[in-house]
Amino acid sequence: MSGLIRLAGVGKDYGNVIALRDVSLEVGEGEVVCVLGDNGAGKSTLIKIIAGLHRHDAGTYEVQGEPVAFSSPRDALDRGIATVYQDLAVVPLMPVWRNFFLGSEKRKGPGRLDIGSMRRATRDELLAMGIDLRDVDQPIGTLSGGERQCVAIARAVYFGAKVLVLDEPTAALGVKQAGVVLRYIVQARARGLGVVFITHNPHHAYPVGDRFLILKRGRAVAYHAKDDITRDELTALMAGGTELEELAHELGTVASDAGGEMAAEARRLGLPDGE
Ligand SMILES: Nc1ncnc2c1ncn2[C@@H]1O[C@H](COP(=O)(O)OP(=O)(O)O)[C@@H](O)[C@H]1O
Numbered sequence: 001m002s003g004l005i006r007l008a009g010v011g012k013d014y015g016n017v018i019a020l021r022d023v024s025l026e027v028g029e030g031e032v033v034c035v036l037g038d039n040g041a042g043k044s045t046l047i048k049i050i051a052g053l054h055r056h057d058a059g060t061y062e063v064q065g066e067p068v069a070f071s072s073p074r075d076a077l078d079r080g081i082a083t084v085y086q087d088l089a090v091v092p093l094m095p096v097w098r099n100f101f102l103g104s105e106k107r108k109g110p111g112r113l114d115i116g117s118m119r120r121a122t123r124d125e126l127l128a129m130g131i132d133l134r135d136v137d138q139p140i141g142t143l144s145g146g147e148r149q150c151v152a153i154a155r156a157v158y159f160g161a162k163v164l165v166l167d168e169p170t171a172a173l174g175v176k177q178a179g180v181v182l183r184y185i186v187q188a189r190a191r192g193l194g195v196v197f198i199t200h201n202p203h204h205a206y207p208v209g210d211r212f213l214i215l216k217r218g219r220a221v222a223y224h225a226k227d228d229i230t231r232d233e234l235t236a237l238m239a240g241g242t243e244l245e246e247l248a249h250e251l252g253t254v255a256s257d258a259g260g261e262m263a264a265e266a267r268r269l270g271l272p273d274g275e
């Protein structure tokens with residue numbers, strides 16, 4: 001495995017909110033690393049750092065062995081790190097091929113778009129990743145959510161991404177559509193890309209992941225190679241048996257606090273406190 005990106009001991013605060021603490025992660029060529037965690041775990045913060053949207057304020061971030069501190073997503077993209085966000089920035093009424101080349105149009109000469117070549121490239125690229133779009137002239141808005149995610153991924157691959165960062169690409173999708181995207185992730189890996197796949201669904205992560213990083217409240221609670229963890233263990237970690245216990249405990253405390261306050265209030269008012 002050759003290292004594409006490597007984070008070591010990375011931390012990030014927003015004011016006095018600790019969003020990430022001491023998180024480490026490595027992605028090599030032809031490797032899928034899944035980042036799992038509940039809401040607020042720090043997943044988005046982690047990918048924003050990788051994507052160049054935020055700067056880490058502790059630890060190191062290296063791309064192909066070189067420390068980096070990106071100041072924009074453009075910087076990250078120039079180093080081959082492409083991020084596909086869940087709420088894709090597409091223009092729904094524009095043809096698929098137009099969206100594919102948006103901002104990087106092919107030209108025959110000054111002011112003349114090479115439409116034929118863009119159409120062909122879009123069709124070929126999608127086909128290479130296993131999606132057969134008969135008509136790349138159809139508005140991208142007519143594609144399903146899964147297909148749209150795939151177009152965004154294919155686009156990143158076409159424009160030379162070495163690392164794909166996918167922010168919950170399967171979250172809003174049904175089982176079948178999620179399957180389309182998962183197959184696509186496997187295809188990207190087969191083409192030698194490194195993939196960081198963010199999800200909170202262990203059933204999506206396990207079949208495609210080579211490694212799993214589980215975040216909880218900004219910290220890594222587990223980082224395992226696939227050989228070291230079973231699907232059930234991953235699911236249990238995510239479902240968080242301990243988390244549920246803590247919740248039960250917390251709710252119990254809240255309930256008894258509330259009970260205590262009501263009793264005190266009742267005494268102040270000279271009422272029987274009903275106990
Ligand atoms: N821009 C921000 N300003 C302040 N706090 C933030 C900001 N973004 C995220 N946070 C906080 O950082 C923590 C991690 O958030 P986030 O990375 O979005 O988690 P996830 O993507 O796993 O749901 C949360 O407590 C969240 O409220």
Ligand SMILES: [Mg+2]
Pocket residue numbers: 043044045
């Ligand atoms: Mg998030």
